[in-house]
Amino acid sequence: LETIYDQTTYRVQTEPLCSKTDCDLNCGPIARRPRTLPEKTKKTIGSGGRKIVFVTLGGIPSSLPFIDRLKKLDDFFFILAGQKNSCRYGKNVLFLPYRSPLYHPDLIAAADLVVCKSGYSTIAECSIAGARVCSIGRPGFAESDFIGDFVQNRLGGTVIDYHEFLDGSWLNRLESFLVTDNRTIHENGADAVA
Numbered sequence: 540l541e542t543i544y545d546q547t548t549y550r551v552q553t554e555p556l557c558s559k560t561d562c563d564l565n566c567g568p569i570a571r572r573p574r575t576l577p578e579k580t581k582k583t584i585g586s587g588g589r590k591i592v593f594v595t596l597g598g599i600p601s602s603l604p605f606i607d608r609l610k611k612l613d614d615f616f617f618i619l620a621g622q623k624n625s626c627r628y629g630k631n632v633l634f635l636p637y638r639s640p641l642y643h644p645d646l647i648a649a650a651d652l653v654v655c656k657s658g659y660s661t662i663a664e665c666s667i668a669g670a671r672v673c674s675i676g677r678p679g680f681a682e683s684d685f686i687g688d689f690v691q692n693r694l695g696g697t698v699i700d701y702h703e704f705l706d707g708s709w710l711n712r713l714e715s716f717l718v719t720d721n722r723t724i725h726e727n728g729a730d731a732v733a
Contacts, residue, residue: 553728555662555689557682566728568663573648580649584633584641589616590717593650595643596621596675597658605707606632612710618646644668652716654709657686657698665694669724672696673716675704693725 550562553569575583581591592615594603609617610629620643622634635641647653647661648668655661657674659682665672674690676698677683690696697716699709 551732553663554693555659555682555685557685564731566731567725568659568666569728569732570660570663570667571644572727573644573668574642575645575648577645577649580641580645584616584618584646584649586616587630589614589631590651591616591618591649592652592654592713593618593646594620594654595646595661596656597661604705605710608707608710612713615713618650620646652713654704657683657690659686662686662690662694663728665696666725667727670694671716673709674698676700695723 549564550560551564551566552560552562554565554567556565559565584591594617603619606619606628609615609632613631615631617632618635619632620635620639621637623636624634625636625639626634628634643661644664647664647670650670652671652673653661653665654673655665655675657677657680662672662674664670672690672694674687674696676687678701687698690698697712703709
């Protein structure tokens, strides 16, 4: 790919960066924008005024061993993306399939907390929505540490490791993730590029 990269005549780098290089434009993350106001999304999903925790692993289906614990946390409404079917689990858990009619940027904008893998697109969408983020580090992925630094230093979020996510111990810290209110809506890098 290096040969192809060297042929570029105009280079854009978007944050978060793994390594800064000479470029013509450095801008914020590029992300899809929400389409629906958060209040309408909350009404559509039926969160009932609870704090919304949106858990998304970027379309990677996963069985989550902590599912039963969620029903006991009835001050919260959990949305779990990437599941097999769309259905309710108790009063406060909504399973969404990978291909859901609910638009992810709308869910991110409506959420009080987004728990997600440290992947570019979801973090970029959190950035432009001003969402609170708890990012799950991914060992073996070159970009994971850089995205984690961006989450902590630019978005005021938290990074947990994958084992903490899977064993559900992050649920013990749920309230502390929501205390942070230094959220900032960042400019969409798409505007700068356009």
